[in-house]
Amino acid sequence: xxxxxxxxxxxxxxxSTYLIRAVPFVLINKKLExxxxxxxxxxxxxxxxxxxxxxxxLYGTNHILTAAAGFITAIIIxxxxxxxxxxxxxxxxxxxxxELLYLFLG
Amino acid sequence: MEDLELDYRRGLKDGIPIALGYFSVSTxxxxxxxxxxxxxxxxxxxxxxxxxxxxxxxxxxILASMGTYxxxxxxQFLINxxxxxxxxxxxQKINDKFRGVKRLALATFITDEIFAVAIGQDDExxxxxxxxxxxxxxxxxxxxxxxxxxxxxxxxxxxxxxxSIALYGMFIAIVVPPAKANFKVLIAVxxxxxxxxxxxxxxxxxxxxxGFAIIISAVIASAIGALLFPVDDEDGxxxx
Numbered sequence: 001x002x003x004x005x006x007x008x009x010x011x012x013x014x015x016s017t018y019l020i021r022a023v024p025f026v027l028i029n030k031k032l033e034x035x036x037x038x039x040x041x042x043x044x045x046x047x048x049x050x051x052x053x054x055x056x057x058l059y060g061t062n063h064i065l066t067a068a069a070g071f072i073t074a075i076i077i078x079x080x081x082x083x084x085x086x087x088x089x090x091x092x093x094x095x096x097x098x099e100l101l102y103l104f105l106g
Numbered sequence: 107m108e109d110l111e112l113d114y115r116r117g118l119k120d121g122i123p124i125a126l127g128y129f130s131v132s133t134x135x136x137x138x139x140x141x142x143x144x145x146x147x148x149x150x151x152x153x154x155x156x157x158x159x160x161x162x163x164x165x166x167x168i169l170a171s172m173g174t175y176x177x178x179x180x181x182q183f184l185i186n187x188x189x190x191x192x193x194x195x196x197x198q199k200i201n202d203k204f205r206g207v208k209r210l211a212l213a214t215f216i217t218d219e220i221f222a223v224a225i226g227q228d229d230e231x232x233x234x235x236x237x238x239x240x241x242x243x244x245x246x247x248x249x250x251x252x253x254x255x256x257x258x259x260x261x262x263x264x265x266x267x268x269x270s271i272a273l274y275g276m277f278i279a280i281v282v283p284p285a286k287a288n289f290k291v292l293i294a295v296x297x298x299x300x301x302x303x304x305x306x307x308x309x310x311x312x313x314x315x316x317g318f319a320i321i322i323s324a325v326i327a328s329a330i331g332a333l334l335f336p337v338d339d340e341d342g343x344x345x346x
Contacts, residue, residue: 013152022193022214025194029197041328046284051302051319078278
């Protein structure tokens with residue numbers, strides 16, 4: 001793709017993405033007092049990450065069962081209080097092993 | 107000054123798992139970008155200046171089909187609207203010195219994972235910590251993209267598939283501990299997942315993009331959570 005075609009797209013994409021982050025970030029300087037808004041924002045990170053993860057995770061690998069294995073493994077390891085990296089590696093390992101099983105048994 | 111350096115280093119360390127997760131995910135992005143007609147350098151530029159997984163995947167699709175600029179802008183606003191929610195949430199979590207130019211400079215690094223780690227801190231977040239936290243993930247995101255675009259083809263599919271789940275593993279690691287400890291969070295998470303499943307599986311909602319589905323689910327679940335279980339300052343209001 002030529003730069004004259006690519007660069008305008010890149011600019012539109014990057015500026016849109018930047019504005020949606022920077023404008024609210026810079027404009028809001030005071031601590032919010034409204035209880036509903038505060039409570040709403042308290043739940044946002046958890047609800048966003050949950051909605052992003054499920055059900056999309058089930059379709060992130062070659063087979064739904066290997067994805068389920070990774071999903072369940074991640075839940076178990078996280079439930080035991082392990083950190084980000086261990087959960088991520090554990091989930092990947094579970095997918096790797098079950099994908100290998102599919103390869104040899106399926 | 108020592109505190110600044112300490113904060114930055116603490117951020118760097120906390121960013122390592124994010125960087126590893128990003129490297130694997132952006133490797134997949136690099137492959138897709140090249141498939142869509144970008145060169146490796148173009149793919150790298152997209153990742154350097156956007157730092158958003160879902161938005162970039164949608165972006166190269168629009169690029170490949172030579173969509174309009176309006177379409178590109180709307181898609182990014184829609185898919186990335188959750189960052190606005192996170193930016194507001196983060197503005198409540200950071201300390202008084204983290205304002206103005208520092209916010210303009212670090213706003214680019216409001217991503218799902220960097221945000222989640224920052225918001226999970228016990229204390230207020232400084233600009234130095236946020237900068238440290240953002241550094242390695244940014245290099246991981248850009249580096250993985252280039253790696254994927256140039257070398258990804260030699261990686262066996264089974265390996266890249268396994269790594270692609272790493273990002274979700276990180277999300278799960280962030281959500282499970284508070285959901286385990288706090289019944290209110292668990293309910294909000296359950297509602298978000300229920301909404302997300304309805305939007306994904308019920309045919310009527312086929313036209314709803316995945317980015318918009320995330321926004322709808324998060325807004326409904328957070329609003330219900332806030333109505334049913336308002337958060338008091340003493341039980342975690344500081345995280346809001």
